[in-house]
Amino acid sequence: MKQMYRTSALSFLYLLIVLASYGQSVPEVVAGANSNWKGFEKVEFRFNGRDAWYVKPKNAVHGNPWVWRAHFPDWHTEMDSILLSRGFHVAYVNTNDMFGHPKAMQVWDAFYDYLTEQKQFAPKVALEGVSRGGLYVYGWAKRNPDKVSCIYAEAPVCDPKSWPGGKGKGPGSEKDWAAWLQQYNLTEKEAENFEEIPLNDLKGLAAFKVPVLHVIGQQDKLVPPSENSDLLIENYIKLGGPASVYPMTRGEQTLEGHHFPIEHPEIFASFIYENSVPVLKPLQRQPYIEINAGLKNAYDKFQNEKKGTVAFLGGSITHNPGWRDKTSQYLKERFPDTEFTFIAAGIPSLGSTPHAFRFSRDVLAKGTPDLLFLEAAVNDRGNGFSEKAQIRALDGIMKQLYAHNPKANVILMAFAEPHKNTDYENGKEPVEVAVHQKVAKYYGAVYINLAKEVYDRIKAGEFSWKYDFKDLHPSPYGQEVYFQTIKELLKISPSATPVVVKKSGMDVYAYEKAAYRDIKEAKRLSGFKTEANWKPVDKTPTRAGFVDVPMLTGETSGSSFAFDFKGRAVGIAVISGPDAGKIAYSVDGKNPKTLDLFTPWSNQLHLPWYLMLADELKSGRHTLKVTLLPEKNEKSAGYALRLVHFLVNE
Numbered sequence: 001m002k003q004m005y006r007t008s009a010l011s012f013l014y015l016l017i018v019l020a021s022y023g024q025s026v027p028e029v030v031a032g033a034n035s036n037w038k039g040f041e042k043v044e045f046r047f048n049g050r051d052a053w054y055v056k057p058k059n060a061v062h063g064n065p066w067v068w069r070a071h072f073p074d075w076h077t078e079m080d081s082i083l084l085s086r087g088f089h090v091a092y093v094n095t096n097d098m099f100g101h102p103k104a105m106q107v108w109d110a111f112y113d114y115l116t117e118q119k120q121f122a123p124k125v126a127l128e129g130v131s132r133g134g135l136y137v138y139g140w141a142k143r144n145p146d147k148v149s150c151i152y153a154e155a156p157v158c159d160p161k162s163w164p165g166g167k168g169k170g171p172g173s174e175k176d177w178a179a180w181l182q183q184y185n186l187t188e189k190e191a192e193n194f195e196e197i198p199l200n201d202l203k204g205l206a207a208f209k210v211p212v213l214h215v216i217g218q219q220d221k222l223v224p225p226s227e228n229s230d231l232l233i234e235n236y237i238k239l240g241g242p243a244s245v246y247p248m249t250r251g252e253q254t255l256e257g258h259h260f261p262i263e264h265p266e267i268f269a270s271f272i273y274e275n276s277v278p279v280l281k282p283l284q285r286q287p288y289i290e291i292n293a294g295l296k297n298a299y300d301k302f303q304n305e306k307k308g309t310v311a312f313l314g315g316s317i318t319h320n321p322g323w324r325d326k327t328s329q330y331l332k333e334r335f336p337d338t339e340f341t342f343i344a345a346g347i348p349s350l351g352s353t354p355h356a357f358r359f360s361r362d363v364l365a366k367g368t369p370d371l372l373f374l375e376a377a378v379n380d381r382g383n384g385f386s387e388k389a390q391i392r393a394l395d396g397i398m399k400q401l402y403a404h405n406p407k408a409n410v411i412l413m414a415f416a417e418p419h420k421n422t423d424y425e426n427g428k429e430p431v432e433v434a435v436h437q438k439v440a441k442y443y444g445a446v447y448i449n450l451a452k453e454v455y456d457r458i459k460a461g462e463f464s465w466k467y468d469f470k471d472l473h474p475s476p477y478g479q480e481v482y483f484q485t486i487k488e489l490l491k492i493s494p495s496a497t498p499v500v501v502k503k504s505g506m507d508v509y510a511y512e513k514a515a516y517r518d519i520k521e522a523k524r525l526s527g528f529k530t531e532a533n534w535k536p537v538d539k540t541p542t543r544a545g546f547v548d549v550p551m552l553t554g555e556t557s558g559s560s561f562a563f564d565f566k567g568r569a570v571g572i573a574v575i576s577g578p579d580a581g582k583i584a585y586s587v588d589g590k591n592p593k594t595l596d597l598f599t600p601w602s603n604q605l606h607l608p609w610y611l612m613l614a615d616e617l618k619s620g621r622h623t624l625k626v627t628l629l630p631e632k633n634e635k636s637a638g639y640a641l642r643l644v645h646f647l648v649n650e
Contacts, residue, residue, distance in 0.1 A: 027114050038077070040084050047093055047111060054091040054115070055080070061087030063279025065122045065149070066115070067272060070133030071096055076154060076262050079128075082269035088126075088276075091115060099160065099180050100135030100198075102333040108140045109491070112147065122279040124149040126272040131223060131258070132157045132164075138198035138232075143330075145208040146282070146484050150275035152268055154215045155223050155258055158198040161191065162227035169224045171256075199232050206241030207468070207477035211275050213268065214245045219257035282462055285488040288453040290437070293444030296494035298371040298409040302335045309367040311343035313355050313397070314375035317415050317472070318346030322479030327373070327486050334490060341367050347608070348543055351379035352393035354573070354610040356511035357647045359400050368405045377414040377432035377451065378472055387431050388507070389612065394439045396511030396649070403512070410445035411489070412436045415482070416454035417472035421465065424455040442506055448489060450482055457481070509568060509616050509649075516573070517565065517646035519552040527559025527628070528552055534642065540577055542606045551575070552643040557630040563646055564623050569615035571647035572626075577606035579638025582629040587614045588622050597641060598633035608644070615649065 032044035037055050044053045054066075066089035067080060073092040080090045093111045098104035115121040126149050129137035134156025141148045157163050160180055166172015181187070186194060195201075214229045233243045246268075251261035262268070302308040310331060312324050328342050345362040347354070355376055363369065374397065380390050394412075401408050414420075414433040423430045433451050440447035458465055469478040505512060519530060534551035536542060552561070563570070570587065574580075580597040593613075601607050613624065628639050 027110050029114070038081050038084075047114065048107065050094045050107065052091075052093040052111065054089050054119075055084060056089060057084045057087045059087055060089065061277055061279070063122050063277075063281070064089060064120055065126070065273075065276040065279050066091055067126045067128050068092070068137075070127070070129040070136035072130045072133060075130050076265075078262060078265040079152075079269045079272075082266055083272060086269070086273060088273070089121060091121070095136065097179065097183075099132065099183050100139035101183050102139075103336065104136065105139055105143055106333060108136070109144075112144075113491075122149075122276070123147065123281055124276065124279070126276050127151045128272075129153045129156055131155055134158055134198055134228070135160070139196075141210065142198075142201055142205055144484070145205045145210055145480055148205075148208075148210050150211040150213070150272055152213050152215075152272060153229075154262070155217060155220055155225075155260075156198070156214060156229055156232075157223055158228040158232040160194075160197060163223045165191070168227045170222055170227070199235060202232075202236050202239055202241065203476035204480040206236055206239035207475060207480065209240070209242055211271070212236060212241060212243040213271050214243070215262065215268065216245060216247055217253055217257045217260045218247050218249065219253055221256040222258035283453075283457055283460055285453070285485045288449045288485060289489050290440065290447040290449075291489075291492070291495075292440060292446060293409075294446060294492075294494045295371065295409045295411075295490075297407040299494050301370045301407075302331075302338045306337055307339050307341075308335070308370050309341045309343065310371045310373070311345055311363045311367070311369040312373045313345045313359065313363055314373070314413075315346060315350050315379040316348035317378060317474070318373070318375055319344070319348050320346070320473060322474065322476070323482040323486060324373075326479070326483040327490070330483075330487055330490060343367055343369065347545060349379060349383075349605075349608050350376075350610070351383045351385060352376035352390050352397070353383075353385055353511070353571075353612060354608070356393040356396040356400070357514045357516060357571075357573070357610070357645070357649075359397055360515050364400070364404055369401065369408055370405065372401060372408060372410045373413065374410060375413045375415055375436075377420075377430070377436055378417050380432045380435075381417065381419055381430070383610075387435055389615075390432065390435045391439065392507045392510050392615065394435065395506040396514055398439065398443050398445070399505050399510060399512035400514070410440070410443065411448065411486075412440040412445055413448045413486075414451045415472070416451040416469070416474075416478075418465070420451045421455050421458070424452065439506065446489065448485060450485060453485060454478075454481060511569065511615075511649045513567070513650040514569075515648060515650075517563075517648045519550060519643055519646065521565075521646065522552055522561045522563050522643075524560070524562045526561070527556050528554040528561045528641075534575075536577060536606055538578065540604070540606055542575075543608050546575055546606070546608045546644055549644060553640065554628055555579070555638060555640045557581070557628050557639045559641075560625065560627040562623055562625050564621065565646070565648045566619075566621050567648045567650040568617045568619055569612060569647070569649035570617070570622065570624050571610060571612040571615070572643050573608065573610045573645040573647060575606045575642040575644060576602045576609040577640070577642070578603050578636065579640045580636055581632050581639035581641060583626050583641060584629055585613055585624065585626045587617065587624055589625070594629065596633050598636045603635065606642075610647065612647065619650075 030046040035042045069092045095104040127137040161167040164173040164176035248260040414436045420430045586592040
């Protein structure tokens with residue numbers, strides 16, 4: 001049973017404040033002459049220099065549901081007439097002969113925002129694509145699956161190699177193929193492996209269960225169904241998407257079977273009506289976005305210098321494909337003339353402290369970011385770092401970044417997971433979420449509370465954790481939820497507020513000069529040895545980057561080593577597997593302590609585990625001494641210490 005999603009007055013007020021202070025791009029709209037379309041009022045205008053229009057019903061359905069025509073808006077309009085008579089709007093913007101190119105998708109994004117925000121059209125739209133219109137409706141739907149109520153397509157082009165390319169059974173169109181190649185700036189050879197077509201990347205659309213209905217001619221030789229519609233429907237159903245096909249067999253078939261009369265258009269009008277009404281209004285995204293000083297510096301660099309470096313620093317949710325890839329693609333489409341360098345620095349299991357110590361190697365060594373996406377809230381929770389440790393690490397990352405690029409912009413993100421949902425359910429704000437927000441506010445960085453957004457959307461009945469989002473490593477559905485909010489942020493035009501770098505950090509012991517130190521610097525080895533390419537002898541899984549690398553290993557109690565360093569903090573990055581032991585350690589022979597290296601996940605994984613042994617030392621030279629103890633965790637199979645990096649904050 002569908003539930004009506006709620007949008008609070010507070011959320012709406014917040015949206016007005018955000019848009020007033022930071023502003024969506026304002027489209028150029030020039031009014032034209034209204035006309036009569038089959039007894040309905042047609043409002044014509046110029047939209048960002050393009051012809052556009054919408055037709056108004058005499059009595060609109062509550063919520064203003066609408067149909068968006070792609071190419072050939074005057075073809076087979078019987079269904080549009082029926083929908084208008086039933087209270088729908090019909091809209092169109094002319095992006096003809098762009099073949100669904102990303103530049104056309106940017107126009108579509110702006111047109112959608114205009115109609116939904118300025119004209120109060122429904123948040124979800126029914127897309128209607130005829131022939132090459134399939135390139136547009138699927139191109140936009142895959143980029144915005146949460147904004148589509150359903151897709152209706154007639155003889156849709158789903159693979160440009162079939163039409164206009166003519167690389168299969170059909171004759172193609174030499175003129176249109178040349179235009180398509182030019183539009184996408186591809187050679188014939190490059191076009192063979194071009195992946196950005198309707199047939200591919202349907203996971204997000206299928207995850208949102210967007211209903212698809214294709215009307216085809218079985219004898220269509222111009223756009224053969226076997227190379228287009230049949231393949232898309234097959235791919236979509238395999239991914240769990242609801243789809244159906246209606247072959248048209250009655251009436252005269254012309255243009256080599258590509259043109260055919262529509263049998264019973266009322267059936268297809270009902271398909272759109274039933275999937276669009278009642279109009280559901282999801283929660284706004286803006287309340288979960290805090291702009292602070294914003295993204296002006298990065299956007300100025302992208303626009304003016306036509307170059308930009310964007311880094312993604314985080315754990316497995318950043319490492320895995322999904323929101324990161326979609327964000328990179330969107331930035332390339334938003335700034336098509338900009339040469340981007342993208343740095344993917346996501347490593348599973350690692351949180352803010354590991355990020356601080358690996359930042360110089362995994363990010364700065366590959367380029368200086370103009371824009372940094374940073375997340376650690378999920379792994380900081382799992383790794384058990386205290387609030388002080390989290391601030392110390394995130395503060396250190398910010399200071400490291402600004403030391404290299406004072407104009408860099410940062411987006412801190414708090415992702416969702418079950419424990420955070422429980423906190424919200426109990427009326428608590430998760431500590432890790434609050435820390436990310438606090439650091440962002442202090443430095444003027446952008447902050448996105450995706451954890452709270454996911455919880456609120458679940459409570460509002462928009463989706464479920466179990467069947468839709470599924471896991472803290474999100475399903476394609478969850479990846480889309482994350483990306484659409486990030487995209488909403490990136491669509492906002494920056495204000496003139498510059499980032500002012502704070503001269504003082506949040507914590508005097510922040511990891512602002514944190515880095516790895518080589519295990520070869522260990523001295524006075526007793527029972528320890530260096531393995532050039534460590535790999536486990538058991539079958540326990542490993543993490544990429546922490547296997548087939550040099551490792552300082554000791555496996556018998558009493559084994560020891562020393563490490564001399566200069567700095568204010570010292571720690572160890574270890575691999576904690578099924579035989580992880582316990583250690584005794586001291587710095588400068590003072591305050592000896594013990595530490596259990598075995599974790600709740602050690603029996604499942606040789607887990608990268610970062611441990612700060614002392615991080616409030618006086619600046620200067622110190623010596624760390626580590627010894628393996630004869631005691632061990634009752635769940636452990638041994639006494640091992642496998643060390644991959646020393647951690648030093650100078």
